[in-house]
Amino acid sequence: MKNYMMYMLTILLLSAQACNEAVVPTETKQDIPIVFPDYAGVTIPASIAPLNFSVQDEFSRIDAVFEGSETGIIHIQNKEAIEIPEKEWKGLLEKNTGGSLKVTVSLKKEKGWIQYAPFSIYISPYPIDYGLVYRLIAPGYEVYSKMGIYQRTLSDFTQTTLIENTILPASCVNCHSFNQNNPKYMNLHIRGEFGATMLSVNGNTELYTTKTEETLSNCVYPYWHPSGKYIAYSVNKTQQGFHEIKNKRIEVVDLASDLVVYDIEKNQLFSSPLLKNDSVFETFPAFSPDGKSLYFCSADYKTLPLEYDQIKYSLCRIDFNPEAGGFGQVVDTLVSASTTNKSVSFPRPSFDGRYLMYTLSDYGNFSIWHKEADLWLVDLQTGTTRELTEVNSNDVESYHNWSSNSRWFVFSSRRLDGLYTRPFIASIDEQGNVSKPFLLPQKKVSHYDNLLQSFNIPEFVTSPVSFDIRTVEKKALKKERTPFEFRKN
Template sequence: MNISFKYIAPFVFGASLVMLGCGHSVPADSKYVDSLANVYPCYDGAAIPCNIAPLDFDIEDEADEYLTRIYSDKSEILVEGSFVDIPESDWNSMLNESKGDSLHIGIYEKHGDEWRRYRTMSVFVSPDTIDRYLVYRLIEPSYVTFEGLRIEQRDLTSFATKTVYDNMAMSTGDNGQCVNCHSFQNYNAGGNMQMHFRVANGGTLVMHGDNIRKVNFMSGSAISTGVYPSWHPTKNLIAYSLNETGQNFHTRDIQKVEVLDYASDVILYDADKDVSTYVAHDSLEFETFPYWNHDGTKLYYCSAHFKFNTDDVDTEMADRYKEVKYNILSRDFNPDTNTFGQVDTVFNAASFGKSATFPRESPDGRYLLFTMADFGNFHIWHKSADLYVKDLRTGNVRPLREVNSNDVESYHSWSSNGRWIVFSSRRDDGSYTRPYIAWFDSKGNAHKPFVLPQGKSGFYKKLYKSFNIPEFIVSPVVQSSRAMAEVLKGEADVVPLNE
């Protein structure tokens, strides 16, 4: 499909106001300004799903009056005021009739006695729907403050938000918690999810519908409990990394902090048999970020070859952290026998002097999306981090220039139909990650992304939290926060590690 955004030429309706009902009217006599109005968020040029919530935005210019006209070839919506709060029912009707076509946004501002009409903005309405829900963690971009965070679920077709778990539910005084790494099996189609809880009452909650169990993977030679998870799409198996991590803080670097691996492995947890086994366990490799392919016949993970030369690993890593380069590897998996094949190199980023993380295969098995930066694995702090895609049929690897910005692009996930990607980006201010969404069409082309719409004026500029680990799901989370808290109060079952 070729997408072309129509150029809307300046127009004049005559000497009178054109009345369009509800007291609104379009100024017929206005001065055309050949630039976009100062708005945030700016959606101009983006491709949007045909079932997304209204693209509300703020007009940030100072003016006496404001009027916004949102229109298609078949209908229009007029909104007064500097906050463009689009009625949901009218918006949904307009999206439904505009699939495969463009919507246009005309902005008028009145300064004294003069109306000004700015260059028209346009968005393309893709006929591809987006999954209804997005789950993410809200957290301050801080290094020591972690208690005031929560996991939230957003309905992408509206502005409805539900708190999945509030980290303050059981935090008392020094007994603080850190909830992280939510993960779902097959887009939560069956209601199965897991989350980690650190510090007080720590453990991993593995949830099958209303059945919630608290486990701990710290057994045998395991260097840590489970960290980065990936749930097999059909079987009751979860791959985890085990990580010994640390942080270094920069005093003269625009990148404020470096999160480092000192050791890491990958294990497979069989929840039916309640046992775990090693998948990747090499003392000279940092192995992390496991992720299943679309049908569960392959496990991707990242691995960096690194050998310490001294016993003072903290000092040595502080000096050599830029040498750590992760490649993307994989092992074939037989779901009938739960056995793995040989290790294959999917993408050798180190050969290009780069480091690749977060491999995510598209639901149709055609593409592999990943993040690549100059070094390391915690790319959310790396200004050089961009999204790349590998065509698994042709082997071609390319940066997603249509999506990338001059700042951080990091954690990402596919929608269940493979037509949308969501990713964390710091492009707005360099400090806070926001969830951006981009259309990935059937020909493998990405399109200009847009930030997740919000229904409140100044939402992102008033919210001093980052959006972390955005994950699409097709069914809402069924587990209650209270039920999770009750299970957390108990002891964790230690999962034995078969070595």
């Protein structure tokens, strides 16, 4: 019986192999193929899911040989796209970590096989975090359909739903945030009829009302203090406008904004006159990894909506005292809008304290709708700032964040079609060399074509997020909320 099974298995394997046609090229091209997603020359972590791809050309069969610089080879042939078996891929990457793969692609056309010049995929020695958490939402204007927050394992294609607005009808979920990628500390806003802010700390999930008499609005953009004791928020009064010229769609402006910090233990918000100033717009807070500074964006007040394109945010910093829960008396300006005549958004310090990445656009703070928006990097050791030309494109680059070891960063870009935001990942080494970014791989190459939603706020997580959705559902429907208080000085 055992022999019979082995015999059958061999027959099956041989027939599977026999499905692959022998590639005898009738033409050899000097150029590398135009593959989608563009994985030529990218640097990937050894644990990443298979980089399935296709070629933007017409063909009847596609063939790819992945050859490790150290050892190992995978040969795939298919009709439409190269779909690599996960197990073989994982083995090949592990054996060649720190090296590279040579990928030789051949296409079968009417006149026979055409072989392209091989391209390389570099396998970084730096590990990457467990997964990504992002919101999937249509890049719309005011109305939203089905949307939610999802987590994706980076080592395979598994995407699981954390929360969808199907469970809380007519609601919107946004601003998921973790403490230095640790999913045990999670912030999430629910907007709409069942509105609340969910804080999940070490498995304890509570819903809060964050609007107080002293603050402009509900808490908006969050950032966790590394101690896990505080969360910095912006409070924003926001308005949208809609452009009529081609290539521009939406303008989102803050009519007013301030910064506050929430003390989780005391259930208290507090601020500083330097961060709650009527003549200044303050937004996008981010604590430094040592917890002693708060970075944020700040712009001088302008008359709205007339001067919406004159609002330019600087990158600023203020001391923060985690022991006493208070701020310094001076605001430093790291990148001045008056010098650059540009506007900074989303300051994100690397967790090793070396760099700070931000988005730079012509004006305003809602950079996702600014085609000129690009990523920039401040070296906090030298104080120099530079454009990340290695990862920028002609279209939008906007939200970004770091992996827990600060060797990878994920960012959202609209480079594929100009509208639907997609997550790209790039690496940065100790010397500050940045690699060519790669698009988050999907099992089906057509995935991004078919998806009518944007990947919003991609965040790394070091392990799977687990909060009890039923608890959130019950509490949200019952409208059980703990109100935030505001510290009276």
